[in-house]
Amino acid sequence: MSFSHVTVLLDETVDGALSDPDGVYVDGTFGRGGHARALLAKLGPKGRLIAFDKDPEAVAAATTGDTAITDPRFSIRHASFARMAEVLRAEGCLPLAGVLLDLGVSSPQIDNPERGFSFRFDGPLDMRMDTTRGESAADFLARADERLLTQVIRDYGEERFAFQIAKAVVARREAGRTPRTTAELSELVAGVVKTREAGQNPATRTFQALRIFVNAELEELEQGLSAALELLGTGGHLAVISFHSLEDRIVKTFIARESKAEVDRRAPFAPPVKPLRLAALGRIKPSEGEIRANPRSRSAVLRVAERLE
Structure with missing residues (x-):
């Protein structure tokens, strides 16, 4: 069976993640590739997009059949974005110019009764993304x-x-x-x-x-955010879409913490103990028009930040 997915905050997220058209990017939550395809359309000839997804159905959608992405600048890994540091270091494709995360469950997962994510359909109580x-x-x-x-x-x-x-x-x-x-x-x-x-x-x-x-979603989110910060080059962008308060609180707290330098109060003129590493670029909600067209977008929050020196 085929299940459709409407990408949330498409342009806002792609624009937020984009810093260098010829850089290396990570889409940590490929889903059905809405953000990935839009980002590829804006990358230059030297750009590269590496996608991750825990769901084997998402990986299959990216690599086989009518939905396969054949662009040579694109590749996908069947793995959680929490493992991006381990995977990308082995492949020698650092630093990153941008990391994009669209958190939560996708429409194809929700709408397929066999996956067990929704109370609207009777099916086995599975709920595993992988x-x-x-x-x-x-x-x-x-x-x-x-x-x-x-x-x-x-x-x-x-x-x-x-x-x-x-x-x-x-x-x-x-x-x-x-x-x-x-x-x-x-x-x-x-x-x-x-x-x-x-x-x-x-x-x-x-x-x-x-x-x-x-799915250990909150633990993996914390690991993924830390990995993204570590792998982003100077000027690289982090763009994260959250759909409920638990996720958004983690993202908000992470950006706020990394946007502040820690100083030793006993030596106020000495270099910071922990330097400022991120600059928050904005918080974006879906427009009224997008919410009308896609009610599932109503709780989405996009947060964007830039990696500093």
Whole structure:
């Protein structure tokens, strides 16, 4: 089956990431290649774009069939962007002129019931972005104790009914009916969460929490941001799109921290202990027109920063 994807903040992100048309760039979240194709169109003949994606379906879309990118300046790796330093050092293609990250789950992942990301379709409760490795959400629910379940749902989903949901999961498991499908989990959560924001499914926060945990999204984001800063050359750009507060808080804090120099207060005229390494270039939200055309873009936040000396 074919699942479409509408790229969010396309021009704003590509323009934000671009610094030198003949430089080397990383698209750490290829997805279906919307940003990658637009960036390639703006690169010069010496430019190069290296993409990463954990999802084997995304890699297949980039390399096979009608959607394959045949541009010799492009290549893709089946790996998390958190590993970009390890991969790129081995290939000797540094420093980078720009790094682009479009975080979260893509429309093809959400809309495919077999991937288990959405409560809107019944399917196996998988939620892994890389289906070749790791523990599925169903397997996690089958082994986690009440305390760990509560912690994950509370911390990654910001769900105030986390304890009650965890308790219901454990009770269902002890009865021999551990949730194995998206419909089963959605039904369980709906039976516990009696109040929710208008228009929001009761299972929204629980599904988000499990997806983030199963894919170690926040840990990989922190690793990827650190790697990007390390690999960017002077004047290189970092452009990151976040879709929820947990991601955006990490990106915002990272840029703010690296945009400040640390000095030794005992020697105020000495060189900084930690020099200023980034300059924040802006924060951009989708326009009203983009939100009308693509409602999934409404929570997106783009942050752009430049690598200094």
